[in-house]
Amino acid sequence: MIITALTSFDVRFPTSRHLDGSDAMNPDPDYSAAYVVLHTGSDLEGHGFCFTIGRGNEVCRAAIDALAPLVVGRSVADLGEFARRLTHDSQLRWLGPEKGATHMATAAVINAAWDLAAKAAGEPLWRYLSDLSPDELVDLVDFRYLTDALTPDEARDILAAALPGRAARRLVLERDGYPAYTTTPGWLGYDDEKLVRLSKEAVADGFSLIKLKVGLNLEDDIRRLSLVRAAVGEDVRIAVDANQRWDVGSAVAWMTALAPFRPWWIEEPTSPDDVLGHAAVRSALASLGGEDHRILVATGEHVQNRVIFKQLLQADAVDIVQLDACRVGGVNENLAILLLAAKFGKPVCPHAGGVGLCELVRHLSMFDFVAVSGSTDNRMIEYVDHLHEHFLDPAIVRAGAYVAPTAAGYSAQMHGESVRQFAFPEGPVWSGREEV
Amino acid sequence: MIITALTSFDVRFPTSRHLDGSDAMNPDPDYSAAYVVLHTGSDLEGHGFCFTIGRGNEVCRAAIDALAPLVVGRSVADLGEFARRLTHDSQLRWLGPEKGATHMATAAVINAAWDLAAKAAGEPLWRYLSDLSPDELVDLVDFRYLTDALTPDEARDILAAALPGRAARRLVLERDGYPAYTTTPGWLGYDDEKLVRLSKEAVADGFSLIKLKVGLNLEDDIRRLSLVRAAVGEDVRIAVDANQRWDVGSAVAWMTALAPFRPWWIEEPTSPDDVLGHAAVRSALASLGGEDHRILVATGEHVQNRVIFKQLLQADAVDIVQLDACRVGGVNENLAILLLAAKFGKPVCPHAGGVGLCELVRHLSMFDFVAVSGSTDNRMIEYVDHLHEHFLDPAIVRAGAYVAPTAAGYSAQMHGESVRQFAFPEGPVWSGREEV
Numbered sequence: 001m002i003i004t005a006l007t008s009f010d011v012r013f014p015t016s017r018h019l020d021g022s023d024a025m026n027p028d029p030d031y032s033a034a035y036v037v038l039h040t041g042s043d044l045e046g047h048g049f050c051f052t053i054g055r056g057n058e059v060c061r062a063a064i065d066a067l068a069p070l071v072v073g074r075s076v077a078d079l080g081e082f083a084r085r086l087t088h089d090s091q092l093r094w095l096g097p098e099k100g101a102t103h104m105a106t107a108a109v110i111n112a113a114w115d116l117a118a119k120a121a122g123e124p125l126w127r128y129l130s131d132l133s134p135d136e137l138v139d140l141v142d143f144r145y146l147t148d149a150l151t152p153d154e155a156r157d158i159l160a161a162a163l164p165g166r167a168a169r170r171l172v173l174e175r176d177g178y179p180a181y182t183t184t185p186g187w188l189g190y191d192d193e194k195l196v197r198l199s200k201e202a203v204a205d206g207f208s209l210i211k212l213k214v215g216l217n218l219e220d221d222i223r224r225l226s227l228v229r230a231a232v233g234e235d236v237r238i239a240v241d242a243n244q245r246w247d248v249g250s251a252v253a254w255m256t257a258l259a260p261f262r263p264w265w266i267e268e269p270t271s272p273d274d275v276l277g278h279a280a281v282r283s284a285l286a287s288l289g290g291e292d293h294r295i296l297v298a299t300g301e302h303v304q305n306r307v308i309f310k311q312l313l314q315a316d317a318v319d320i321v322q323l324d325a326c327r328v329g330g331v332n333e334n335l336a337i338l339l340l341a342a343k344f345g346k347p348v349c350p351h352a353g354g355v356g357l358c359e360l361v362r363h364l365s366m367f368d369f370v371a372v373s374g375s376t377d378n379r380m381i382e383y384v385d386h387l388h389e390h391f392l393d394p395a396i397v398r399a400g401a402y403v404a405p406t407a408a409g410y411s412a413q414m415h416g417e418s419v420r421q422f423a424f425p426e427g428p429v430w431s432g433r434e435e436v
Numbered sequence: 437m438i439i440t441a442l443t444s445f446d447v448r449f450p451t452s453r454h455l456d457g458s459d460a461m462n463p464d465p466d467y468s469a470a471y472v473v474l475h476t477g478s479d480l481e482g483h484g485f486c487f488t489i490g491r492g493n494e495v496c497r498a499a500i501d502a503l504a505p506l507v508v509g510r511s512v513a514d515l516g517e518f519a520r521r522l523t524h525d526s527q528l529r530w531l532g533p534e535k536g537a538t539h540m541a542t543a544a545v546i547n548a549a550w551d552l553a554a555k556a557a558g559e560p561l562w563r564y565l566s567d568l569s570p571d572e573l574v575d576l577v578d579f580r581y582l583t584d585a586l587t588p589d590e591a592r593d594i595l596a597a598a599l600p601g602r603a604a605r606r607l608v609l610e611r612d613g614y615p616a617y618t619t620t621p622g623w624l625g626y627d628d629e630k631l632v633r634l635s636k637e638a639v640a641d642g643f644s645l646i647k648l649k650v651g652l653n654l655e656d657d658i659r660r661l662s663l664v665r666a667a668v669g670e671d672v673r674i675a676v677d678a679n680q681r682w683d684v685g686s687a688v689a690w691m692t693a694l695a696p697f698r699p700w701w702i703e704e705p706t707s708p709d710d711v712l713g714h715a716a717v718r719s720a721l722a723s724l725g726g727e728d729h730r731i732l733v734a735t736g737e738h739v740q741n742r743v744i745f746k747q748l749l750q751a752d753a754v755d756i757v758q759l760d761a762c763r764v765g766g767v768n769e770n771l772a773i774l775l776l777a778a779k780f781g782k783p784v785c786p787h788a789g790g791v792g793l794c795e796l797v798r799h800l801s802m803f804d805f806v807a808v809s810g811s812t813d814n815r816m817i818e819y820v821d822h823l824h825e826h827f828l829d830p831a832i833v834r835a836g837a838y839v840a841p842t843a844a845g846y847s848a849q850m851h852g853e854s855v856r857q858f859a860f861p862e863g864p865v866w867s868g869r870e871e872v
Contacts, residue, residue, distance in 0.1 A: 054527040056499070059502055092492040093462075097680065104531065247580065271743045273534075273535070276711070315712060
């Protein structure tokens with residue numbers, strides 16, 4: 001199967017109008033996707049995207065277009081070679097390497113190629129991936145810059161060790177789904193009444209962990225956390241997320257003030273680039289949570305590539321690895337990150353929400369459970385209840401768990417009408433020709 | 437003075453036709469600039485650019501255009517606030533933060549603003565900057581994510597300590613220039629005869645350090661290094677540059693093989709993101725160089741921002757800090773990096789070459805000597821002898837030293853005819869209407 005053409009789209013949802021997605025660093029996001037379709041000359045298409053929060057989405061789209069010459073005319077038979085071709089282009093690499101807008105665009109294109117391959121095989125991606133042998137999976141990974149922490153042989157051993165239980169774990173997923181947690185209640189732009197109401201609803205819906213945004217105002221955070229703790233009781237886990245708001249010292253001071261409310265993890269306490277900073281925060285928080293609970297450190301949604309993840313693990317800087325489906329180099333680099341996390345024994349709790357991230361990451365976590373870590377202990381996928389209606393194969397969460405997807409592909413495809421309506425700036429939603 | 441408009445250009449030089457600039461990771465670069473002009477409604481314009489090696493230059497240009505709404509209508513009176521506005525835009529920040537194509541575009545725009553401010557003051561940038569007080573300089577720096585390593589008070593102390601000798605050091609620069617080293621002989625694409633001839637010429641021209649590209653083939657590297665060592669003698673320093681070719685283990689093994697030729701530093705032994713990897717390489721190389729010389733570790737041209745530089749210094753991972761004028765957030769972030777290097781006592785040897793980097797970094801190093809570190813010990817600016825003819829105020833090196841520039845501005849302005857001729861893809865050089 002040969003890719004005959006690549007088309008790209010700038011799709012933006014005006015989420016800032018209702019403050020969905022508002023946090024300490026992102027007060028008014030317009031959740032957006034730089035969206036790509038790989039054509040094959042038949043009905044079969046591969047869809048993919050990277051997620052942005054508005055301005056700059058056109059830069060990611062330009063970066064997708066820059067990748068077209070590397071993709072058109074290529075097959076998706078060897079997706080290891082396909083991915084390396086994109087990340088190793090000697091001239092484009094200068095804009096990274098493997099970071100920022102060009103790497104996000106690479107994610108979009110690689111995800112689209114996987115969507116295409118899984119559709120051609122008639123399998124949902126998580127099943128398609130977990131049918132591959134350890135050797136085939138190892139060939140998908142770019143081990144450059146990883147071998148001081150993870151060699152191909154070690155990766156093969158991890159995958160081989162998970163071979164025996166694959167079929168049984170697939171059945172578990174198809175019966176029970178994969179654990180979810182929710183961020184829906186906790187956006188900073190929501191008032192106290194909405195926060196408490198949504199928190200109670202989340203618990204009633206079966207979620208055992210809810211996440212609150214923090215970091216803008218300490219008094220507000222104390223009040224909000226105290227309200228939610230009172231509303232949900234002691235047994236529900238509450239994670240907090242600072243979205244990179246703090247320096248190391250502020251992170252420690254702020255979390256010291258929040259510790260009495262027993263936050264489960266602090267997410268993105270500081271710069272996602274700051275491996276040593278996260279290690280310092282984690283070390284300082286070790287004694288704060290009391291005897292029965294240490295406040296965990298989580299990060300990953302803005303971690304640019306496997307090299308930073310490798311160091312976060314080498315430096316023992318994080319407890320929770322929050323991979324993102326669309327920031328690193330797509331399925332291939334996320335496979336590397338899952339293997340790194342397995343090697344270091346850390347749970348992966350993917351970042352989701354945004355546009356279509358819930359749709360994608362469920363495949364990665366389910367594949368991880370079947371074929372890599374073999375565990376769901378302390379592992380959950382983030383869930384946010386918005387924008388799913390734009391996808392052909394939307395994420396479904398029941399009783400606090402993601403239902404295993406069954407449709408062929410990577411669930412990345414949006415309805416054509418959504419792409420048309422929300423096209424920026426010419427679509428009717430943005431040109432003022434239609435109300436939302 | 438208000439910026440009334442921003443215009444951008446995609447300028448590419450077909451350097452791949454002669455293998456200038458070829459190294460182990462970049463076999464056929466077309467040295468390029470995403471170029472920006474800030475207009476003021478008068479004759480005064482601010483020029484800036486970021487450097488790329490060809491494909492993808494249009495992505496940086498798109499990112500420059502994305503910054504236009506944050507710039508047009510603004511004054512350059514407070515360039516600290518100006519720079520923070522660009523890097524803190526909540527939506528654009530999602531594409532980084534502060535890395536990759538959008539950060540390179542930010543560099544271009546911030547550099548253009550400094551060019552404008554220095555031109556308005558009638559001073560070359562290095563003099564203009566070194567007339568500012570410690571308080572004014574501290575206000576230019578974004579200390580977010582730095583305060584665990586460098587506080588504003590510490591920065592102020594460093595700058596205050598350098599106040600007394602400013603005038604004397606200016607005179608030294610105006611008399612002697614600033615030390616340079618050359619990469620001109622060492623491109624991988626050059627044959628042995630050209631390598632040896634250019635190396636001898638470099639020594640005759642007064643350079644005391646020359647740099648060779650390595651990392652593609654060990655036997656070739658041994659032969660080339662041995663030829664150059666024989667040609668230049670024992671007293672000339674030879675640095676080698678692997679351009680990120682290796683994993684940690686390969687870096688150590690390769691440099692062990694090259695150690696007998698006494699390389700002065702190994703540059704970019706591995707991923708620029710890999711702080712811990714550089715620390716491991718540096719530690720392993722410590723015993724290799726014999727009693728009189730430890731092989732130093734250098735990196736920086738691809739280091740994305742001050743947060744990675746901070747960690748490279750915190751982890752004692754580098755000996756030489758190689759800032760780049762156009763990859764991090766322009767003059768402001770480079771001021772942060774100069775201060776960090778001063779705090780940790782490491783010399784800065786800026787990356788140059790490319791398009792216009794020699795023109796820019798001489799201002800930063802000269803400012804560092806006058807107002808920050810106060811020293812040129814073990815400090816040199818890279819020099820590569822190409823593409824200078826396209827600039828109004830080209831870098832001039834005499835007897836192995838950069839001559840202090842005297843023209844007002846940041847020396848970033850290209851000849852209009854160069855921008856026109858080399859415009860991609862419509863300029864005559866690329867559209868085939870003129871021979872180069």
